[in-house]
Amino acid sequence: MIDVRKDFPILEKEVYGKRLVYLDSAATTQKPSCVINAISEFYRSGNSNIHRGVHYLSEVSSERYEKAREKVSDFIGARNSSEVVFTAGTTDSINQVACSLRPVLAGNEVLITGVEHHSNIVPWQMAGATLKAIQMDDDCNVLIDSMEITDRTKLVAINHASNVLGSVNDIKEITEIAKDHDVPVLVDAAQSVQHVPIDVKDVDCDFLAFSGHKMYAGTGVGVLYVSERFNDLLPARGGGGMVDKVTLEKTTYLDPPQRYEAGTPNIAGAISMGVAVDYVQNIGMDKIKEHEHEVYSYARERLLEMDGVTVYGNTDEMCGAISFNIEGVHHYDAGLIMDKMGIAVRTGHHCAQPLMRSLGIEGTVRASFALYSTKEDADMLVEGIEKVRVLHA
Structure with a gap:
C-alpha cells in the first residue's frame, strides 16, 4: 500500500465537521501540492x-x-x-x-x-x-x-x-x-x-x-x-x-x-x-495499479456483501469506479445524506444514458477511487450507506 495523502492539501479539509472522504475521482482527481x-x-x-x-x-x-x-x-x-x-x-x-x-x-x-x-x-x-x-x-x-x-x-x-x-x-x-x-x-x-x-x-x-x-x-x-x-x-x-x-x-x-x-x-x-x-x-504506475486494485477490490467486496445494495457490472478487470443503488432510496437522496457525513460521491446517469437504459435504471450512486484512496475511505462509504438505509427504513 502507498500513502500519499499528505501530498494532497484538500484531503485535510473537513466537511460539515467530518473528515472529507473524497470518492468522486472519476469526475476529477484532487491535485498534489x-x-x-x-x-x-x-x-x-x-x-x-x-x-x-x-x-x-x-x-x-x-x-x-x-x-x-x-x-x-x-x-x-x-x-x-x-x-x-x-x-x-x-x-x-x-x-x-x-x-x-x-x-x-x-x-x-x-x-x-x-x-x-x-x-x-x-x-x-x-x-x-x-x-x-x-x-x-x-x-x-x-x-x-x-x-x-x-x-x-x-x-x-x-x-x-x-x-x-x-x-x-x-x-x-x-x-x-x-x-x-x-x-x-x-x-x-x-x-x-x-x-x-x-x-x-x-x-x-x-x-x-x-x-x-x-x-x-x-x-x-x-x-x-x-x-x-x-x-x-x-x-x-x-x-x-x-x-x-x-x-x-x-x-x-x-x-x-x-x-x-x-x-x-x-x-x-x-x-x-x-x-x-x-x-x-x-511513485510508479505499477505501484499505483497495485494499491488501487487492493482498495477497489476491498470496497467492491464490502458493497457486494450488503443486503439491499445492487452493484452494477462484473467484468474480468475493473478499476476506478463502482456504481450501485440502495433498495428503496433514490440515488440523489443517498448522495445528499452521505454528503452530510463528509462523503463525496456522484449521483445520476453519469453522462451514460444509453447504458442506464440497458440496465433498466435512471441513475446510480457512484464511488470512485484514486491513488490517495484508502480502505478507511471504503469503510466510511459502507457506514454512509448503512446510515442512508436507517434513515429510509
Missing part, C-alpha cells in the same frame, strides 16, 4: 505566451510547454512528441477527431461499446455517423467476438474503462480486429490512464484521448494522441500558431502537432500535466 505550486509559479513568475516571442519569458514558457509534451509522450509510449496534441480535455480531443474525419464518417458507421460516455457518442452523431454498439452480456462484459465490421465501418471508438462501472475493455484485442479490416481506432482513456499503464505502440491505436484533471493535473487541459499514420489529418480548427503560409487565396499548415493547436493553449494546464506525469511516474 507539486501541481498546485507549478500552476501558481507559472502565473507568478513565468507567465507569457508561447512560440511567438523572442523575449526571455516567452522562450522559457515555450520550453516548459514543449517539455511537458515530451513527458506525456514518454508516459503513453508515443513514438515521438509530435504525436501528442494538447487540447482542452477528452471531450475536446474526441470532437477534434470527429470534425477532422467528418467527410469520411458522414453517412457511415462508427463502432462503439454499450458503456460509452456521451463524449464518445454525441461527436460522432454530430459528424453524421450512425452508431453501432458491440454486444455485451448481463455482467456488461463487451463480447469482442460479436464485433461486426462492415464496409460502412469507418472508425472504432471505444473507452478503455467505463466511467460508470469501472469495467476495463481489452483495447488491444479490439484494435487488432479493427486493423485486420483496415479500420482506425480511437481509445477514450479518460478513466484509465491514471490507473493503469498504457503504451500506444503496444495497443496500436490511431488516436487516444484523455484529460489532465482526471490524472492529478489542472482543469481545461487534455491530450489527443494522433498516430504518425495520420500526419496529414486536416485540422479541426484554424487560426494563429498552426499555419505555415496564409494568403487570401490559400493557407498551408504546419506539421503536427502545431497544426492541431490553433490559438493560445492552456499553457499552465499543459505544464501542470507534465508535473502530474512526473508525480505518478515517481
